[in-house]
Amino acid sequence: MDQNAPLSASRRAVLGVGATLLAAAPVTGAQAGAGGSEADARRILERYAGFGDKAAGGAGDDACGAWIEGELKALGYACERQPFEVPAYEGEAPSLSIDGARATLIPQAIVQPTPGLTGRLFVPQRGEGEIALLVLPHARWSTAKGEVERRVKAATEAGAKAVVLVTTGPTGQALALNTPADKPLFDVPVAVLAPRDADPFVEAAAKGAPATLRMPGRSFRRPAFNVTATLSRGAPKTLVLSTPRSGWFGCVGERGSGLAAWLQLAAWAARSKLPVDLALVATSGHEYEYAGGETYIAHAAPKPAATALWVHLGANVAARDWHERGLQLGPLPSADPQRFLLASPPLVEACKAAFAGQPGLEQTYPADPKRAAGELSSILSAGYDPVMGIFGAHRFHHARGDDLSCVSPALIPPVADAFAKVIARALTKAA
Template structure:
């Protein structure tokens, strides 16, 4: 399948939030694509408690703005909370912050610390992206929600909220939601060989369609899987596309709880993270905790046609995304993560947000490095 055809099909499923309408349908589609590698791919269903947002907003006497509750924060009743609004950390009843969605990319991030330590009765946060639409924060603590109610609103509302906060205006905040049992799925494919295996790891769900955020990693995952199916292998391969990245990595936690050695004892984990081949932003972080491996991946990227100057090569440091799960469990990894001006925004769609040339180069480079690890 050509790259453009892949992304057009990928985009057609619409929202693929874990537990949502497009989730299982897109998982089955990916399973079918993985089956084309020649070995059986299958779904591993993951049960979890899903947060379902109800009508939520912030208002003054003359204006009301709809929003989305934080999925791992507190909630209000329909009456809500009334009080003065002011900067996060002030004495105001309702704190205000503006930030990029990536600022909450790791557990224990500064915003989570501010929520935990805050004395605000509620918080409203405006999420800033290229389009300044509503770009939700990931819910790392979905199973252990904490802190005051937090209402997420579009970044375009930041100026209005900032002005209200500057004069301590009175606002009303309602952040409602409920929980219900839900079902998602990891997609897994195995290629025969001796162990410990090479693990190809990528997340597959997200807040919206997220074509650049997730599609580039999935395209590289499929490309590498198909390439590995055709080479003589001395090492086994496990390809795992996990659900619930946006909800505390629930799919990865499920997989590593069932098979504890998969994270810690795989020969290598190739983590295909967010925003691989996104348009407008060629910056690409290649990080590994194995000496020389991030440099080797960078060389493969350049050989495949990726420009060298925007590649940031790092060894060690704090891993991000699902690579963080590998690092925490003592595993060996190499991770690729890019930038995205539409990050977590609904406007991240084909063809606007995809650079086909760079996406294809990443997929070819990953396949080449993966082949070196198994032959």
Template sequence: MRTVDRRTALISGLGAATLPAMPALAAPDPLSGTALYADVKAYAGLGEHRTGTAGDNATTAWLEKALKAAGYTTERQAFDYPVFELGACDIVLGGRTLESFPYWTPTATPPAGLTAPLSVAGGAGKIALVDLPPGTGAGLEAPPPAPIVAAVDSGAVAVIAITENPLGELLAMNRNPKAPAWRCPVLLAAGRDAAALKAAAQAGTLVSVRLEGRSRPGQAQNVIGRRKGPGKPIVISTPKSGWRHCAGERGSGIAIWLGLAAALATRPDLNLVVVCSAGHEFDGYGAHLFTRAGAPKPADTRLWVAIGANVAVYDHVLKDGKVVRLPGPPKARTIGASAPLIATTAKAFAGQVGYEMPLDLDAHNAPGELATFRKLGYRPLIGLVAASPLHHSAKDLPDVTGPAMLEPVAKALHQTILGALA
């Protein structure tokens, strides 16, 4: 977050009254692409952002400091949440180590890992192989995939689940809040390794898996900023936690959230509440908590703006075996607004792929945490969310976005909010 710089001049031997007042330097634009991208990089630089981990806790402190600099009073809404401290996690097939990541809630292997025949059918003494449909585990409030449940129930000593996406990446999967640990280790594998794993399963080849780590009691915090003003409050929300570094999934939205918080704080006529919630990858746990205690009631809210996943990222494709960034955003981008705000939203986002035709939130549901706020009756409501082929992957790093991608979305959303309040 940026603060206003002021220039002062002191000249030895002269009294202040003899000098003309020096003008304050203009405050940097908090919605400029340069400022927004600096925040994306700062967020990603704090580490992985899984709920309750060191990276998540560092993010809490960073956001709190930024909000205070913008003139907000802050509070932390804490909640207990178990943390699995992940160590080594890998799959070894034919002497080759494959990328892997646990499916929550993890059960560790023995320290040296375990080796068993790979099998599509699973069963006692086998490591079961499951191939998941694309998109599995990306949404909220969905039960665990039935093939994984069946593989665990088969008595397998471990389960490997292939996550499929167009880039062949391994995608972490969201999980129900505080789900009990699996009865055996469940590891996710990348789609790029699907052919090798399926051939090994057909042949009953020995495969080794290792999942090290331990569970411990932990705590996470929602960060809430309040800037008192007249009238009912405007609420602006975005999640702060997620799998891996999630620079595009979470970072692009957090940067825009910070920019809007700073830009709107210059308006003394606005009553503002901004919240960045933890527990998103666990079915939006922190957002649910905020709506139960901390948020104004729907009847007492002037406007709710929900900033979801991947709101300002570039699209990517696989070319010659490499992930290549395209010059524009993914086509799968959605912005929704309550019916009275559709025209205002469409005008602000004109020409922005996927956002130029707002969804009527009075007539249609929406994905992610936006659905939670809609269901609770918050109106008027504005929300945006987008898809990304790097969603939940280890490659979701700062270069998935940039100043030229962030600024148009941030300024259009700012324009939409001001239009909604007119």
């Protein structure tokens, strides 16, 4: 099979247990690999992509959650929905206009709408005006907190009434940025402009030319839900398997690859004879500083003392890598190595052995909330141990182009199999 071939869509153009837990021993009571097939991975990826945009609480996210419930119930899990609220924006897409050019933007959540703000477009520290144009340095941008937040606030302190970000990165596309769920991070309208569309606006900003920013839609809150699932065996402790399902746009590489590996692990765990109960969660609200994950940890997850092991499959579990050919990207059959595997110290050597040869994952880092990202950081900060999990950012992370062309089904089973081997050895040895 040609691993470079797209699936069914055309190309659209980060990062407890005793030391004897993992002593070498034959694995008993569980299959030594997840046993998921490439065909099954293809089925999951195509179905996930078919739901379209997965913004938390939106139609695609809700439909995806309902589908996941069906998948888990068919495996024998008891499912429940855990509701919570998330921010949302609907209506006309924001735009930035100058004489001779107009570009469609991504609204920066939590959105501060404006029916139309006209003023001088300017680059902070190089001019003055009302609409600041911030060209960010090259990176795989994913959050508005931290560096972006600092730059935006400096611009508003300099007099900006609105800010347009240019998320310079590996694809030329605009990148949506995560943000806290409880209140707006910024007091002024903020939106994101694609680097490939930025040149005329950079020239206009250098001259202090007039520009108009429109973001007239509605900013509101709506319901979302986590899908939680359990399979009780009367065991004293529980194995937790978690993954986010929501995200910006289609997020097939970012979210879909992890979801596919997670579902393969869920099927393996259900048919295994591991000496643990099972608890699964597919969270919504990831874009809002992991709101669904925080809600699950606070109100539904097994307590740390009752958890045998927590395995988290976060962003970029198995997205494909790309060759750079000037401004063009050529697909590769291998996985994007910008994915990080963290594990509690007693699990590190077993992870290195199980994930050997998988780009990025062959290097296992000791689990530390300060080194982790996403929900994995929340899990570690809550005191869970042992833990292992993946997070990362592939080239199309948070871009509209994160579609089926960003994944290859062949990359999914090796990740699920490696996790299954470490889980089985850890839990059967601990038992």
